[in-house]
Amino acid sequence: MAYTEEELKKELETKEYEYGFYTDIESDTFPIGLSEDIVRAISKKKNEPKWMTDWRVEAYRVWEKMEEPEWANVHYQKPDFQAISYYSAPKKADPNKKLEDVDPELLEMYKKLGISIDEQKKLQNVAVDIVVDSVSVATTFKKTLAEKGIIFMPISEAIQEHPELVRKYMGTVVPTTDNFYAALNSAVFTDGSFCYIPKGVRCPMELSTYFRINQAGTGQFERTLVVADEESYVSYLEGCTAPSRDENQLHAAVVELIAMDDAEIKYSTVQNWFPGNKEGKGGVYNFVTKRALCEKNAKVSWTQVETGSAVTWKYPSCILKGDNSIGEFYSIAVTNNYQQADTGTKMIHLGKNTRSTIISKGISAGKSQNSYRGLVQVSSRADNARNFSQCDSLLMGNECGAHTFPYIEVKNKSAMIEHEATTSKIGEEQIFYCNQRGIDTEKAIALIVNGFSKEVLNKLPMEFAVEAQKLLEISLEGSVG
Amino acid sequence: MDLKDKLVSSFLAFENNVDVHNPVHDVRTEAIKNFETKGFPSKKLEAWKYTSLNGLQKIDFSIFPKKESSLEYKDVKKYFIHQIDTYKIVFIDGVFSSNLSETTHDGVDICLMSSALTKPMYKAVIDVYFNKVASKDESLTTLNTAFSREGAYIYIPKNKVPKKPIEIIHFSTGNDVALMLQPRNLIIAEENSEMQIIERHQSLTSNAVLTNSVTEIFAAKNAIVDYYKVQNDVDSASLVDNTYVDQKDGSHVKVHTFSFGGKLLRNNLNFYQNGERIDSTMKGITIIGDKQHVDHHTLVHHIEPNCESHQDYKGIYADSSTGVFNGKIIVDKIAQKTNAFQQNNNILISDKATINTKPQLEIFADDVKCSHGCTIGQLDEEALFYLQSRGIPKKEARALLMYAFANNVLESVRIPELKVRINKLIANKLGVNLGFDL
C-alpha cells in the first residue's frame, strides 16, 4: 500500500523535536520575578555604566504601564512575567578566554547543534557568536574581523568596549517605548550581538549568532544591533534553538539594523525554537521586534525561515527613510500541530524612489494557524515608491488555517503597489506523478514544499539554505533528517 | 446631547408610534439595547480603522422628519431610469410617496416594509425572515433594527419573475436642517425566481443627511438577484449601507455598487453562503474627488462546499479624497472546492488622495482556490501619449483610459439603460463628454 495522507499526518504528529536535548551546564540563575531591583541587579551583574542602567530602568518604568498586545491572530496563555528568571549565565563562561577553555559540555552542545566552531572557522568562513540562555559565550574569528575594523562581539562587551557606538545607536530604530515586548527587552536584556562595519568595508565573511534557551524557567531577551556605515556590506545569520520542555518559555528579542548611505545589510534567520509537543504543550513564545532603518541608497533584506516556536509574533520591518533605499522581506513560515504564527513585515516608504519586495510563503499542517500580517505604507512625500508583495499559503490537511492580513496605505499618487495572494494544497495528482517516477509520498511532499518555498530559499546564504531545507523536512515530514 | 444619546432617547418617542405588542418590537428593543451598549463604532475598532464617524456625530440630526413633503415627478424624473418602465418604491424624507411610486401585488409583492411589519397576512414571512441575516451585534445595524419601520418589501414567489426592474429611491428635501434616515429593506427571492433592483439615495438640498440603511436579501434555491446601488448623492449627504445576503443552493446574487457622490460612504456587504453551488458577485466602481470618503467593506463567508465568489472593485481617487477597501473571505473547514477571487485596483490622480486597502483571506479548508490581487498605480503614460498622438486631447484621453480601467465592472450590468446612465455619470464625474457609450 502507498503512503496515505492519513499515515503521513500520524507520522508528523509523532515526530519528536530534533534538537530536544538538554545540556547540563552549571548555571548562575537569578531568582524569578521582575522589579526595578532585578533590572538594576542585571545591570550591576554586567558591570554596566550608569547611562545603561538608567536606560534600562526608564524602559522598565514604561513597560510597567503598558499592556500586552492582543491584536495578533494568536491565542495563548499569557506569560506570567513574575514567574520568569531574567538572568541565567552558564557559570564557567568568561568572554575573554580562549576557545580551548570553553566548557567541554558546551562544545558538545554546539556539535549537536551542528555548529562545531572549528569546523565553521575552517570550512564556512563564518564568524560565530553564541548566546546560550542569556550570556554570550564565545566569539570566533574576532581577530580576522578586527583587522578590517569590523566590530563583532557580544553586546555586553560592546557596552564596555565601545560605549559611544552602542549609546549612539541603541534604541534609535526600536525605541524603548515601541511596544510591550520591546520595552521589556530594553529593561532586562542580558546579552546579544553587536556588529559595526566601518565605512566602505565589505565584511569578508558571514557573521552568525546562535541563540539557545537552555535553563528551565528562564526567559531569553537578547538584543542585536547591527550598524553598517556608509558604503559597507554585511551578511548576518541568526539561528535559534531550544530544548523541549513542558512549560512555555519566553523569548522576546529586539533586533535593530542601521544601514547608512549606500550600505547593505542582509539579515537571515533560521528560527527553530521548540514548537511544543504534538498536544500543543510547551514550546517557546517568540515575541520579537526586528526593524531596520535605511538611509540614502541603502538596502536591507530580511530573510527568515520560521519553523519553531509555539507562538510567533514577529514583523521584521524596514523604514525606507533615505531616497532610493530598498527593503526586502523573504519569509517561509511553517506551522504544524498546535503552532501559531502571526508574522509578516512593515515597509514604510518615506524617501523618494524607495522600493520594497515582500515574498511570504506560509505552510500550515496539523491543527496550526499561520497568518501573514503586513503593512505597506507610502507617505505623501515618497514619490515613485514601488512595492510588490506576494503571499502564498499551502495547506496540508483540513484542520489548519491560513490567513492573510495585508494593510496597504498609500498617500502618494506616483506609487505603484502590487499585492497578490494565493492559497493552494498539494494535489493528489502531483503526488501520484512523483510516485510514478519512483519518489515516495514523503519525499514527494518535501519536494513540492521545497518548490513552493524556492523563491525564499534561494535568498539564503548557501550553508544556511541547506540547513533550512533540512528544517522544512523535519518540521513536515518526520523521519527525514 | 450627542447623537447616540439623542437616538436612544428618541426610541421612547418612536415607541409611541408603533405597535409595541407586535413581536417585531421585541426585536427592536433588543437591538436598541445593543446599540446603547456599543454606541457608534470608533476608529479603535479594526473594521473602522480607516473611517471616522466623529464628524457626523457632531451634527444635530433630526431623527424623525418634522413634516411631510411631496415632490412632482417632472422635478425628479432625472433620478429614475426613466427610459424604461420600472416598478418604483419611493420615499420622501423617509415617508412613502404613493404618487411617485408604482407598487404591485400582482403575483409578486413589491410594496412597503411598514405594511409587511404590521399586516397579519405578511406575519408568516416576517417571522421567518425579518432580522434573520442582519447582524444582531454590529452597532449601526442594530441601530437601524431598533428604528425599523419603513423601507422596501419585495417578495417574489417560486418560479416568478417580475415584469420589470424595481427602483427603490429615497429622496430628502431639506425640510430639516439635518436629517437622519434609517430605511429598512427586506428582499426575498423564492426558489427559481429572479429580479433586478436599482437603489438610490438622493438629497435635493445642501442640508446634511445621514442615512443608515439595512437591507436583508434572501435568495432561495436557484434564485437570481441583481442589485445595483447607485451612489451619486450631493456632498452634504452621507450613507452607511449595510447589506446582508443569505444564499441557498445554486443561487446567484450580484451586487454592483457605483460610488461617485456623497460626503462619506460606507458600504458593508455581507454574503453568507448557506448551500452548495452558490455564486456571489460583488463589483464596484468608485470615482471620487474633493474631500469625499468611500469605504467598501465586504465579507464573503463560504460555509458549504463547491461555491464561488467574485469580487472586483475599481477606484479612482482625485483631490483630497480617501478610498478604503477591506475585503474579507472566510472559507470554513467543510467548504472544500471553494473558488474565491478578489481584485481591487486603484488609481490615485492627486497627491492629496489616500487609499487604504486590506484584502484579507481566512482559509480553513485545504482544497480551495482563493486569490486576491490588489494594485495601486497611475494611468499608463505611454497609453496616454499614444491616444494623444492620435489626436485625442489629454483630458479626454485620460477619461478614456479611466473608462477602460473601470470597464469590466460595467460588463456585468444587465440593464442596458442603467449601463448608459452609469456611463454618463462617469463622464460627468470625469468632466468630459465622450461621444460614445462603452
Next chain:
Amino acid sequence: MLGVFRLIKITLKKEKNNKEHKSSDKMLKIKDLHASVEGKGILKGINLEVGAGEVHAIMGPNGSGKSTLASVIAGNETYEVTAGDIFLNGENIEDLSPEERAHNGVFLSFQYPVEIPGVSVTNFMKTAINESRKAKGLEDMPAKDMLKLIREKSELLEIDRKFLSRSLNEGFSGGEKKRNEIFQMAMLEPKLAILDETDSGLDIDALRIVANGVNKLKSKDNAVVVITHYQRLLEYIVPDFVHVLYNGKIVKSGTKELAMELEEKGYDWIKQEAAV
C-alpha cells in the same frame, strides 16, 4: 581465494536469471483485469501479455478504458481493481505502491503531465533517480555521472539545457511536456514503458523527435506499450502487436495492419462486431 569467490558469485547470478526466466516468459501479464472508479466499472476483463523486446499498441475509441488501463498498471489508487491480476516478470504487483512499481521498471508517460511549481526538471530527475537507487540499495549517483547522463539524454530528445532548469511542466507547451516525459523515460531506463496518448498535442516535428527517442531506447530487454487513438504515431514507432480496446475489453488483436485498417475504417465496425 578471490577467484573462487568470484566464481560462486557468477554462478549464483546465472541461476537467478534462469529462475526468473522460467517463472514467466513474459514481462507483463494481465489476467482478467477488472477496475472501476467511484463504483463505475471501466475495465471489464483485460487479458494482455507483453514480452521483452516487444512493442504493443493499444487503440480504441474515446472512453474505451485505454488511459485507465495505463493508470492501473502504474498503480494509481483512484482506480479500484475489483478482479484479476497484473504480473510483472512473474511477480504479482497488486500490493506494490506506485513508487515500488516504478522501482521495478514501470514507467508511465502521462497524457496530462502534472505541474510542480518551483521544482526544476533537473532536481526532479535527480530525486527520482536517487530514490530508485536507494530502493535498490545503491548509493546516490555521483553528481558528475548525473550531469553526464542528463547531457546525453537531453541531446537525444533535442532538449535545450535551459529547459532543464525550468519548473517541472509549469508553463510548458503541450509539445514540451511530452518531450519532457520521454526525456524522463530515457533517464530512468524503464523495463516497461507505457506511453499514454504521447502523440496528442504534438506537431509533426515534435512527434518525430519523441518517436525517435523512444526507438533509440528500445532494446531486446525492455518493452513499450503505446496507447493511442490514431495510427499516426505508429508510423514512427512500429508495433509488433496491435490491440483494440472497446468498452473495457480487448475486442481484437492483430499486427500493425490492424492499425492501418482502423485508420481507414474508423472504430464503428469494431463497435458493431463487439455488439454481435
